[in-house]
Amino acid sequence: DTGVSQDPRHKITKRGQNVTFRCDPISEHNRLYWYRQTLGQGPEFLTYFQNEAQLEKSRLLSDRFSAERPKGSFSTLEIQRTEQGDSAMYLCASSSPEGGRTPSSGELFFGEGSRLTVL
Amino acid sequence: AQKITQTQPGMFVQEKEAVTLDCTYDTSDPSYGLFWYKQPSSGEMIFLIYQGSYDQQNATEGRYSLNFQKARKSANLVISASQLGDSAMYFCAMREIRTDSWGKFQFGAGTQVVVTP
Numbered sequence: 001d002t003g004v005s006q007d008p009r010h011k012i013t014k015r016g017q018n019v020t021f022r023c024d025p026i027s028e029h030n031r032l033y034w035y036r037q038t039l040g041q042g043p044e045f046l047t048y049f050q051n052e053a054q055l056e057k058s059r060l061l062s063d064r065f066s067a068e069r070p071k072g073s074f075s076t077l078e079i080q081r082t083e084q085g086d087s088a089m090y091l092c093a094s095s096s097p098e099g100g101r102t103p104s105s106g107e108l109f110f111g112e113g114s115r116l117t118v119l
Numbered sequence: 120a121q122k123i124t125q126t127q128p129g130m131f132v133q134e135k136e137a138v139t140l141d142c143t144y145d146t147s148d149p150s151y152g153l154f155w156y157k158q159p160s161s162g163e164m165i166f167l168i169y170q171g172s173y174d175q176q177n178a179t180e181g182r183y184s185l186n187f188q189k190a191r192k193s194a195n196l197v198i199s200a201s202q203l204g205d206s207a208m209y210f211c212a213m214r215e216i217r218t219d220s221w222g223k224f225q226f227g228a229g230t231q232v233v234v235t236p
Contacts, residue, residue, distance in 0.1 A: 033224070042123075042210050042226035043164070056223055091164065106214070107154055108224055110164035 002026055004111035006092050012117045013082055020078045021114040025094030032075050033108060034067055035091040043091055049075060082118045089113040122146065123211050123227035131233050132201050139186070140196040140230045142211030150216035153194040154224070155185065159207040167209075170194060201234045208232075 005024045013019050025032045030051050035043035046065065047057045051072035064082075069075040079086055093108035124143045132138040144153065155167040170178045170185045178185040186195040198205055211227040 035226075040229075042125075042212075042228050045223055045225060048223060089162070093164070105169045106152070107166040107169060108164070109166070112163055 004092055004094055004109050006090075006111035006114045008114060009112065010115045010117075012119065014119050015084060016081055018078065018080045019082055019116060020076055021090050021092075021116075022074060022076050023092030023111060024074045025092070026096075026109055027073075029094035029096050029109070030072065031095045032069055033093045033095070034075070034077050035093065037089045037091055037113070038087075046077070046090075079116070082116075084118045087116055087118045089115050122225045123213055125211055125227035125230050127230045128228075129231040129233070131235055132198075132205075134203060134234055134236050135200055137197060137199045138201055138232060140198070140209050140211075140232070142194045142196065142227060144192050144194060144211070144213045146192070146213065146215050148215045152214045152216070153185070153187070154212040154214070155183070155194075155196045156210045156212060156226075157205075157207045158210065158229070164210075168196065198232075203234050203236065206232060206234045 004026055007022045011019055033048040034046040036046055037043045045058050046061055047067050048055055049069040052069050064080045067077045091110055091113045093110045095106050095108050122145050126141055151172045153170045157165045157167055168178050168180045168183045168185050170187045177187050182199045184197045186197055208229045208231050210229045212224045214224045
């Protein structure tokens with residue numbers, strides 16, 4: 001299977017603990033995105049990478065959140081000192097390279113998500 | 120500020136009928152892309168259709184078509200001949216093409232569609 005994979009699929013943790021999620025994008029995709037989705041809402045942008053460079057980070061993202069993509073392949077999203085408000089589905093997506101600054105499809109391919117529950 | 124607005128939280132549609140899902144967007148950039156995604160209860164996000172801001176014709180993909188009205192900043196999704204398997208949450212998304220937000224996709228709140236027999 002060459003789709004986007006995320007691990008773990010489910011994580012239950014106690015408030016104050018640190019958690020880390022991993023995302024393996026589609027191999028030829030150089031862009032990788034992290035989104036957060038709460039029940040009944042649309043995905044909320046967190047951050048994205050082009051290769052290993054983190055190009056944008058949402059202002060909504062507190063300092064407790066950090067993401068890395070050290071070799072331009074897989075990425076990790078770490079949440080430190082988790083709070084109950086962090087409970088959500090964390091979605092990873094990747095997209096294919098684009099030829100230039102003109103609109104092209106470049107749609108996101110999503111993983112199945114990592115569901116976090118903070119008790 | 121909300122960039123993507125989906126005003127219909129939920130809709131019922133009978134099998135074999137067409138349904139239109141509304142989406143309006145806000146951007147000052149001339150270059151952008153509009154997308155629709157489907158999210159069934161299983162949770163995966165499935166890409167349906169794309170419309171570029173410079174595309175002259177409305178996009179179509181099988182039973183899906185996008186009614187693009189650029190001046191009104193509207194990108195409604197039309198699903199023809201609805202099937203029971205179309206029951207899902209549908210999200211409209213936009214990607215603006217400019218220096219400070221190149222690549223970021225923004226999603227609306229979604230519309231829940233229930234197809235009834």
